[in-house]
Amino acid sequence: MAALTTLLPVFFMLALGWAARQFGWVTPDQKAGANAVLFDLLFPILIFNLMASASLDMSVMPIVGYVFVMYLLAIMVVGPLTAHFTGRERAHFSKYLLSCHEGGNVALPLYLSIVGASSNTVIFDLAGTVTCFIVIPIMIARESAKGTSAADIVRSIVTSPFIIAVVAGLTLNLTGLYGLILSSPFGDAWMATINMVTSPIVALILFCLGFDLTVDKDTLAPIMRLGAVRLGWSTLIILGFFLLFHTRMADHEFMMAVLIYFMCPTGFGMAPLLQPLYRNDREAGFTSAFMSLYIIVTLIAYTLVVLFIA
Numbered sequence: 001m002a003a004l005t006t007l008l009p010v011f012f013m014l015a016l017g018w019a020a021r022q023f024g025w026v027t028p029d030q031k032a033g034a035n036a037v038l039f040d041l042l043f044p045i046l047i048f049n050l051m052a053s054a055s056l057d058m059s060v061m062p063i064v065g066y067v068f069v070m071y072l073l074a075i076m077v078v079g080p081l082t083a084h085f086t087g088r089e090r091a092h093f094s095k096y097l098l099s100c101h102e103g104g105n106v107a108l109p110l111y112l113s114i115v116g117a118s119s120n121t122v123i124f125d126l127a128g129t130v131t132c133f134i135v136i137p138i139m140i141a142r143e144s145a146k147g148t149s150a151a152d153i154v155r156s157i158v159t160s161p162f163i164i165a166v167v168a169g170l171t172l173n174l175t176g177l178y179g180l181i182l183s184s185p186f187g188d189a190w191m192a193t194i195n196m197v198t199s200p201i202v203a204l205i206l207f208c209l210g211f212d213l214t215v216d217k218d219t220l221a222p223i224m225r226l227g228a229v230r231l232g233w234s235t236l237i238i239l240g241f242f243l244l245f246h247t248r249m250a251d252h253e254f255m256m257a258v259l260i261y262f263m264c265p266t267g268f269g270m271a272p273l274l275q276p277l278y279r280n281d282r283e284a285g286f287t288s289a290f291m292s293l294y295i296i297v298t299l300i301a302y303t304l305v306v307l308f309i310a
Contacts, residue, residue: 003176005109005113007106007295007299009157009282010105010106010206010295012206013203013207014206014209014210014213014292015208015210015250016083016210017206017208017209017210017211017212017213018206018210018213020082020210020211021209021210022234024059027282028192030209031208034204034207034208035206035208036229038204038205038208038272039161039272039275040161040224041163042197042200042201042204043161043201043269043272044161044162044165044284045165045194045197045198046197046198047129047133047162047165047166047169047308048065048074048165048166048168048169049112049169049194049198050129050133050167050169051129051133051166051168051169051170051173051186052168052169052170052172052173052178053173053178054129054169054173058068060123060126060200062123062186063123063124063206063245063248064123064126064127064130064245064277065127066127066235066240066241066244067124067127067128068127068131069238070233070236070237071099071100071127071128071131071135072131072135074095074098074099074233075095075096075098075099075135075136075139076095076099078095078229079094079095079098080095082229083095085225085229086222086225086229087222087225087226089224090226090283090286091253091279092143092220092277093274093277093287094226094285095279096136096139096140096242096270096273096274097230097265097270097287097290097291098229098230098233099131099132099268100128100131100132100181100225100266100267100269100270101124101128101234101262101264101265101266101267102262102264102266102267102268103121103122103124103125103154103191103261103264103267104125104202105129105202106264106265107121107124107257107260107267107298108122108263110260110298110302111257113242113254114256114295114305114306114310115257116255116257118257120220120253120254121255121257121260121261123282124257124258124261124262128267132234132267132269132270132273133162133164133165133269134162134166136270136273137163138160138163139275140273140274140276141160141163141276143277144221144276144277152220152243157254163272179283180305189192191204199304202205202268202309204228205268205271205272206267207270207271208271208272209268209271209287209291209292210212210285210288210292211283211288212243212285212287212288212297213288213289213292214282214285214286214288214289215285215289215293218255218280219285219286222286223286223289223290224294226290227290227293227294228299229236230294231297233264234262234263237262238251238258238259238262239256242295252309255309256305256309256310259301259305260298260305263297263300263301263302264298265290265291265292265294265295265297266290266291266294268293271288271291274287
């Protein structure tokens, strides 16, 4: 029942987006407008708040560093090396789908349904946040600006809403200004505003994913191949935890966090980031289908953890 409580809202929004396209409730142009609001306005505010409020605990930095390196290897090494298997025609964006995991909306609620209360998965989210909201936007800005001058590439990077949000958020975090804002009389009003702005983001992302969702015989096979590569690499990440952090993995609660988190689908926040790389609607549909179908892996992993470890 806990898994149903967590995943039913996800599947509902995916289904609503799919139905909106099938029945013509929302046109592609209207969906493109929703993408613009999400990508250019709301999402950068979410990133700013995440970076400004992040707890930068140095004791967890080895774990954060390990996950970050594995995410980079997924994009820069594993993706290109397996492109002949997963499909070279999608290699310009599919490599990014091998990195990052959906923590806040899938891993965390499933994990908490077992342990009750814990912040273990937040440690992994730090690496995912850096990868997804700093490294990948820079990579995508460079790739989407191919054929332009170096100055134009630099300009596209530094003017990216994501990069601006990250820099501003980290500045307020490291200088302590964000803490001062929250502790001031204005703090409650600020947090109410942030909650108002960011609350529809996940639902809107899932709706857009559902709108783009298309699965047919031509895409199912490459989705399964890419899923196999992602599953294999995520398994290696988990094995690395047993090797490098065996003391922590002796704690069953921490071990369950690792097993559930790294069996989750690609972070939903990746979907709007990849928009500049798509050459057609079918590529957006591939991403949507891949993220949606990978939840099956998550459900299997969650069930096994509940049956044999919890």
